[in-house]
Every structure is written in C-alpha cells, then in structure tokens.
Amino acid sequence: MRAGLGIGALSKRTGVHIETIRYYERIGLIPPPPRTAGRHRVYDEAMARRLAFIARMRALGFTLDEVRTFLALVDGGRYSCAQVRDLTLAHRETVRRKIADLQALEAALGDMAAACHGDAVPDCPIIDRLGHLV
C-alpha cells in the first residue's frame, strides 16, 4: 500500500469503521476508489476529508440523504446558483435550530454541574429547556 491509504488506515484517520466505509461506497455516498492489482482499495487525502465530513454530519444528526444534498453542493454542477442559494439558506435554518437546542442543553448541563457541590443532587432542567413542544 504505497502511494495512498488502505481502508484500515482511512478508518483510523477518520473514525469511520471499515465496514461503514464499504457501505457508504455501496450506497454511492463515496465513489469507488482505485484498486491495487490485488483488489485492495487505495484512498487519497481528499477522500479522507470527505469521509471525516460525512462522519461529522452524521454525529450532528443529519441523515444520509441530508448529507447527500450537502455533498451535491460540494461536487457542484448540479444546481443553479439560485438553487444553491435556496438550499444553503434552508439548511442554515436547520443548523441554527440545532445550535439553539445544543446551547440550551449546554447551559442546562453547566447549571447542573455548578449546582452540584454538596450532597443533594439538584433537579435537572434539561427537559424544561429542550422538552418544549412543536
């Protein structure tokens, strides 16, 4: 494995399991990479970054279909400029809502940790902060 990364190295670099990488290739989320004569996959740094991006987006709660739309933005050639603008603004709203929720959660956790300096466990306000209804 000379001039690139094998799948195991890629897995370590990105935190994505080997089987998951192969799954992503199978469902078309990442392109099939070049192979050695022995059929081993060879990945480059750009692919490592792409995969790290995918992993992050998943950890942030975006579905694979949502990740696909983000990747389509990156890959280009698919949307007009107006569509890109609409798409990014819509996604941005989703992102802002997630940020707001996480900030509420962080504040609640911080409050709770700060209140926890004696023997009495304080009430945890996270449902008050994040259990509001639609």
Next chain:
Amino acid sequence: MRAGLGIGALSKRTGVHIETIRYYERIGLIPPPPRTAGRHRVYDEAMARRLAFIARMRALGFTLDEVRTFLALVDGGRYSCAQVRDLTLAHRETVRRKIADLQALEAALGDMAAACHGDAVPDCPIIDRLGHLV
C-alpha cells in the same frame, strides 16, 4: 379519551410517530402509561415534554443510550452528586464540540449563500470546514 392525550394526539404534539412511541415504551425509554378500560394509552403533559426532549436529542445526533443517561439525570436517585457533576461535564464537552461543528457549518453555508448572487456557483467550503481529521 377524556383527561389526557391519546397516542395519536401525543404524536402530533411531539412529532414522534405512533409506532416510535410504542417502540420507545417497549425498550423502556418511556414508562408505560395508564390505560383506558379499552386498553388505549393515556398520556399527560409531562410525558409529552419528555418525548419532545427525546426527539430533539435524537435530531441532534445523540444515540438512545446517550438519551438514557440524560434521562437518568432527570429522573434522579441514581447517581451521587459527584457522579452527576462528572457526567454533566463530560456531556457538556460533547455538546460543545457539536456546537462548534454546527457553527462552522452555518458560517460556511452563509458564506456560500452570500457568494451566490450571479451565475457562477461558488465552491462550497463545507468539507474544508468540517472535514478536518481526528
């Protein structure tokens, strides 16, 4: 269905599918509610809020096991004060990382939308911003 919510109403209130609510009950994430004589589930407002919280945490990328630990904080009586403190601080770090990633994504999307005012679709920097390796 008089003095509470049926499962359909709860589903509408929280955005969680009926089958998902029943699934959550089956796996012990939410307690079984009281029933009518006809076996219909009856939920109260506290349960609606709990479920909305769960839905939000899932949308933010937390696994059900992570949600369980949060709920254990809420339900109390399970951890000492020191454990609560350790747990909330550890969770808070996770939350902060998610916030940072989302803020990077939001900024990238905002930049892209702002750059998209002509015919030429700009390059999308989201992988540059979120594809950094571990």
Next chain:
DNA sequence: GATAGGATCTGTAGGAACTACAGGTTCAAG
C-alpha cells in the same frame, strides 16, 4: 524464495432504530 501474520476482499447475516402493515377492538360523533 519461503513463511507467517496482519490487512483486506466479498458476501451474508444481524443489531439498532425506527417504520409500515394486517387484522382486530375501541371510541366518539351523528
């Protein structure tokens, strides 16, 4: 070159987290 052990292959099966459906019962409005 031979060997050994780790890395990787393909394909299949299973787990987690839902999601849908079927056949039946309950509920509430007219």
Next chain:
DNA sequence: CTTGAACCTGTAGTTCCTACAGATCCTATC
C-alpha cells in the same frame, strides 16, 4: 345503533450500520 376514525398487538420491512466467515493479498522477516 351505525360508522368511521383512532387505537391495539404482533409481525415484517427499511435504513444505517456492524460483525463475521472463508478466502486472498501484502509486507516484514528469515
């Protein structure tokens, strides 16, 4: 009472991984 919507239980299917088996490839060491 009737009707149609809401709900029940149980089973099966989908999505997104995750694990495993049997085989091949790769690389380091002798």
